[in-house]
Amino acid sequence: MLGAVARKLFGSANERRIRSYQPRVKAINALEPEVAALSDEALKARTADFKKQLAEGKTLDDILEPAFATVREAAKRVLGQRHFDVQLIGGMILHEGKIAEMKTGEGKTLVATAPVYLNALAGRGVHVVTVNDYLAKRDAEWMGKVYGFLGLSTGIIVHGLDDAERKAAYECDVTYATNNELGFDYLRDNMKYRPEDMVQRDHVFAIVDEVDSILVDEARTPLIISGPLDDRSEFYNTIDSYIPALDKSDYEVDEKQRTVTLTEAGMEKLEQRLRTAGELKGESLYDVENVSVVHHVNQALRAHKLFQRDKDYIVRNGEVVIIDEFTGRMMPGRRYSEGLHQALEAKEHVAIQPENQTLASITFQNYFRMYDKLAGMTGTALTEADEFMDIYGLEVLEVPTNKPLARIDDHDEVYRSQVEKYRAIITLIEDCKKRGQPVLVGTTSIEKSEQLADMLREAGWEAHDFSDPNAFAALYSGDDGATKKKVFAILNARYHEQEAFIVSQAGVPGAVTIATNMAGRGTDIQLGGNADMRIRQEIADLDGDERDKSPQAAQIREQVSRLKDKALAAGGLFVLGTERHESRRIDNQLRGRSGRQGDPGHSKFFLSLEDDLMRIFGSDRLEGMLTKLGLKENEAIVHPWINKALEKAQQKVEARNFDIRKNLLKYDDVMNDQRKVIFEQRLDLMRDEHVEDTVGDMRHQVIDDLVGKHIPENAYPEQWDVDGLHEAVNHVLTLDLPVRDWAKEEGIADEEVKERIKRAADEWMAAKVAKWGPDVMRYVEKSVLLQSLDHLWREHLVMLEHLRQVVGLRGYAQRDPLNEYKAEGFALFEGMVASLREAVTAQLMRVEIVPPSAEESQLPYMEAHHVDPTTGEDELASQSLSATATLASGNTAVVEAAARDPKNPATWGKVGRNELCPCGSGKKYKHCHGQYA
Template sequence: MFARLARAVFGSANDRMLKQFRARLPAIAGFEEGLAALSDADLQAQTPKLRARLEAGESLDDLLPEAFATAREASKRVLGMRHFDVQMIGGQVLHSGRIAEMKTGEGKTLVATLAVYLNALSGKGVHVVTVNDYLATRDSEQMGRLYNFLGLSCGVIVHGLTDTERRDAYACDITYGTNNEFGFDYLRDNMKYRLDEMVQRPFNFAIVDEVDSILVDEARTPLIISGPAEDSSDLYRQVDSVVAELVRDKSTYDKDEKQRTASLTESGTATVEQMLQQAGLLKEGNLYDFHNVTLVHHVNQSLRAHTLFARDVDYIVNREGKLIIIDEFTGRMMEGRRYSEGLHQALEAKEHVEIQPENQTLASITFQNYFRLYPKLAGMTGTAATEADEFAEIYKLEVVEIPTNVPVIRQDSDDEVYRSAMEKYAAVAALVKEAQARSQPVLVGTTSIEKSELISSLLQKEGVPHKVLNARYHEQEAGIIAQAGRPGAVTIATNMAGRGTDIKLGGNAEMLAQQSVGGAHEGPEYETALERFREEVRRDEQVVKQAGGLFVIGTERHESRRIDNQLRGRSGRQGDPGASRFFLSLEDDLMRIFGSDRMGGMLEKLGLKEGEAIIHPWINRALEKAQKKVEARNFDTRKNLLKYDDVMNDQRKEVYAQRRTFMTAADVSETVEEMRRETIQSMVARAIPENAYPEQWDTAGLENAVREQFGLDLPVQDWAREEGIDEVQVRERIERAAEQAAASRAANIGPEFMRMIEKSVLLQVFDAVWKEHLLALDHLRQGIGLRAYGQRDPLNEYKSEAFNLFNTMLDELRERVTSLLLRIELAPNSPPPLPEPVMVSDMRHPDPDGGLTEPGPGGGGWDHAPAGGAFAPALARPVDGVDAQDPSTWHRTPRNAACPCGSGKKYKHCHGRDV
């Protein structure tokens, strides 16, 4: 009660913030008359003047009124659009590093130009992040005209560009692109060998369009650059044939649709073990024995593929026989994306299409951590208020609700609840037919391709002409949406989030004109057609308004209220009339999984007959409560993922910073020397424990280790017999011998080449150990939850063990670099250039609870030899009695030492694999 009273007296926090932003509107308006009187050349001269003031010490906030007014005047001349006052408020919200929530049709794309222009004056670059390549290209072209007029450069990052094209785009004052492209470029940059090969500049300011989709819906999905792992496609097919038979009996597995998990029951485990034995896959022991861990992984992924993922809902198989993921939030096909951890291969085996090879993680980051790299971040969307707590807690972003330019007059009806799905769809079809008869356009929202095609078939039976917009036809997306407001138009859409094209009542004259002249958007023929269609659209707009405006029909409630609001928000834009209604049934996923079990029985007691619906505000409130529960659970999942990813993120930042230091340094010989000393120190410490007597020293082991690790034949055992010798003297003698060997090699190879080789080896070994460390962290993360059974906090256990693994990685780095540089030999006539990584070309994406992978434009991973690349350091001749061709001369090779065969791999990954 007191909170209500306080809001009534003082206004809400949102109201107080809007009041502050409104206070600056008169100052902006004060420049309008003077700027309008300027010639184009004088208006364009505003940009260098504002930049000069910025360099003279004024802040961006000082420049805001004049910069915003300049952008508004330029927009009037170039785009034919003048920013409304509410759009000026939106621009201030973005500049202040907050999220602007603006209803659909309020012109968010135009609003962004204000904050983009102001912040681009610094010359440090502004990134505008969109959800797909189409929007990035369209917005950069349309808004780029405005920026170019004002003397700023504008670039766009889309899939398929070369590094040179990307570098040029990032060098622009303003860069448009998708969240995936920005993230993958960051990862790829941190796998480059030279600073001049990197494409991104230091981060400055980013505006994220559809911020809820990118920072909430996709937040738990890590971006992953991957390289090829071992091919196990035959095993996937064999396991699939077993699991396909197993799942016919539902008692063999438990499925939890809420958590999206599936597991074998006790009887299921016994059955699958028997079937695997008969198939010759389980050769000894039971399924959960340690040596069968790979088989368990394949069985679990195949079980998930058969029980939790449905064709035409979660994925489709295209005409080329490729399995393509469908984005659950936008309904688009995710070309080139793949589920991680073998799930995609399991689905390919299930659908009997070609199985693509698995991949191993080489670099990864979540969107949560990527976008927190920007010193200043802002966002815009039509629906953010429901996730305001998450934005504040994770990204430190406030949400500001911007009022509409014209009040919304759309009529939102209460939901209609039917007993069965078919009754619901029949009611939807009847309502669509009725609306079309009075020339009212209808937008029907569905949650999957399967359901959109079911409704399409029902409308065909009723003789209702319509268009279907889903992942199968997404290339026609803009054209279908643009004409969805024509009289009597019926459009079935899988999802309306982030479509980027407004539904205008009466239709879109520009697109109609383009279609009529074969796609051209200029010239006399186009201008004639445009004038004709503008007149036609004006007449049709009046017809549609009299019929009630756009009618939005939702065929199911989504887990998130935002998705429902995005669909509903398509109607009633800019003060247009409109209506919306949602149809539900007790068989809907949300009702079945999260609704009350007693609801069905209650409706029967109320005497609900077939074809009848129950309509009551209480139903709406109950559903909203269920949606809030799901949203809270999903937020907890994302928060938990972030806690784990933060552990890796701290390590990632440290590794990337150190790597950049190595790349920047002209000479890394001091680093190499320090690594050599530390390696020898730890080697001696292992053989000669502190305060141990000489007879307790493992001198034979130390002598052998020095020979095998460094290629040095030193009489360590003889030294130990000398009177008064201690471990310090032993260490110093080994260090001197190692330094002499290193100096001798440098003299033979040449100091300049040696410096180049040191840097090359250091960077490539760093990449190799980091890759192995990521794999170790993946394995640790998968099993760490089981620690809870031992009354230990999995997160604390993960932090502790991840720290230990990181230290182990650094030890491994020192040992490998030292060993390689002391044993390295150049192949004859082969001066070593700086290495170019051998990339794996392919692109990947996410398990909804896993990772989203791709290699970049060319890439992901190095070829096998950790210190290989474009030149492979070869042990081209016998070293100290070790013959690379004769394993009998290798003595006892430590598992982490370089393999004596000269491959450049560790012994345990080469000839010692089966030892």
């Protein structure tokens, strides 16, 4: 109660923080007349003046007011838009490295220009991060006009650019890019062999648009670059040959959990066989060095004991093809990961395809935490404020709207069944249509969108193809055209550019638009439609200035104005939610589509007891209670208590999801610490012109380890393992030294033996330098060092992934899996460093110089992966990131779309399953030529 009184007297903490920005806003406003009086040249000249002030010792905060006033004036002249006071506040929040929550339609894209300009003056580059290529291009072209007017350069990073284009874009003062492209460029840069080939600069300042989507939703799965492993068919076949020899007492199967584990008897039996085959390192199968072997043994067990031929998979044309457990259909092209598909291939004795190996990976959390300063903007962040603070150290501030919010948010309507719910939804859509009120229907999945679309079709509605601007113009151009025809648009967040246009016109009177949560995000829904987007679409044959000046453009603007009046009279945009999402934030995103810039609007959610979220908090009891209360068919219950109960259920789910993400991040932090060490070391090695000292230190450390292993400390010469040392020196250093004779010398000690071996090894390397020349040897040393480091790091990543999958079982022994992972991960890392020293030394002692070929400097074939956490689908569909055109096996080429002949499949090469089929059918490849006949 005291808190409520204090809030009334002094305002909330957020309101007090917002008030603290008002003096600076007044200072910027006071500068407006002075800045407005400047000529274009004088306004541009302020950029050079600001840079000079910074060079003389002023800070960015010192020049904030004049810089913001300059951007505001430039936007007025170039875009015809003036920053509102609340937009200046949003810009200051971003400049301070915080998250600005601003309602939809408040102009976040324009807000970013002020802090971006201010920070770009430092000359170190500013990154503006968007959720898709379309928004990156749109915002860069749109806001780039302001930066260009003020003398700053703007770059865009989207898929399909080569390294030279990427490097040029990163060198710009302002760079617009998607989160995926930024992450993959960072990973690829750390696989290059020369510093000049790297494309990114420092990570100084980034503003993340739709920050909740990128740093929360998409951060649940890491970015992965993978490539094919060497052929390991023998290894899989060896492991497979042991499984049939096991009897039922050697393993335990849990069909419900779909798990199978070895018993102690089974472990001992396998240990013995693996030791005999030479596949076992150390004493036990469960030594940390054998984590990869254990993983593949478990996969082979699963393949034999859990997966049944003709039920879970079939063998067709010498390939193992997965059968979808829900539909019973074959899924050609899909493969189980982590070696399971190879285990099935070994079981069925068909050709074993190479397993894909993780070459590099990073989570968005760890990528964006590299920036010196990070900021974000979105319409919905407060519900995730704890996560932003805990993981990124980002504070969330809510910026007030420019005009008071006029949207009406109704209480939820709860029905007993989904059939009743959808019936009510269609009735409301019909009612809105009659009144000419535009409707945006939000669904939680593509499947639910299609389900509602089918019901509308049954009710006499027609799904319209809006990809053709002429079709849209014909339907909606008349003032009452939209209200007469019963048509709807359906979007599913797959075709961003097309969907941005459809969403922009969702405010036309009588328009009905069905969209999944992410469809068309980043695009405002303006009542009456978006005139600018219609002009660009409908008068595409003219250039920008000619388009705006044409009579047709004037007609469109006049028409949109009339349609807006109709939409306002009908009550504005009606947002209709078909069910509650497990996160309140997603529901708020949908609601926020309505009521932009003080417009009227309406929102309502329709629920049923059969919805996922309703089942979570006990629909059985609720259904019984509603039946007793006499709730009849097609009747709904509407009560604020239902809303509160739902909100609590959502909070519980949000807290659980946050814990999952936090736990995953703890594991990834272990690898991230190691990744930073390796990447920094790698960069230092690339920048060093001479690495002979590093290589020499490695060689001496290897000799110290060899001698220490075979000559125990304070041992007598007769206790030395002289034969073992002689063999080890010969194997690693290729030197045949008289170690046996040295051991017979009077008073010889291990230190003397070390020095003699080091001297011999140094002389051997000096002879190579004399033979081939110092420049050649320096190049060879660096190449061997970097390639060995890359190879061992990739193997280490696989070991860590396998360790992570099995370490959870330690919890049964009352040991913390995370601590176990940290300890064993560190042991594996130390082992990798020791292996690196030995591998580099052994290779350089054996190396013979051959003329370098062009192929040696190329990166390996690489594929990009980022799994959509909501659908489990790889949104990048094995998108090629490679500098080369073929796989290591040489049989799968990646061909540019322009080089493909639609009539000749032989020219298509590797086609992504979710790409449009090259034959021109308009279907996805997996639904066309990519499926079995």
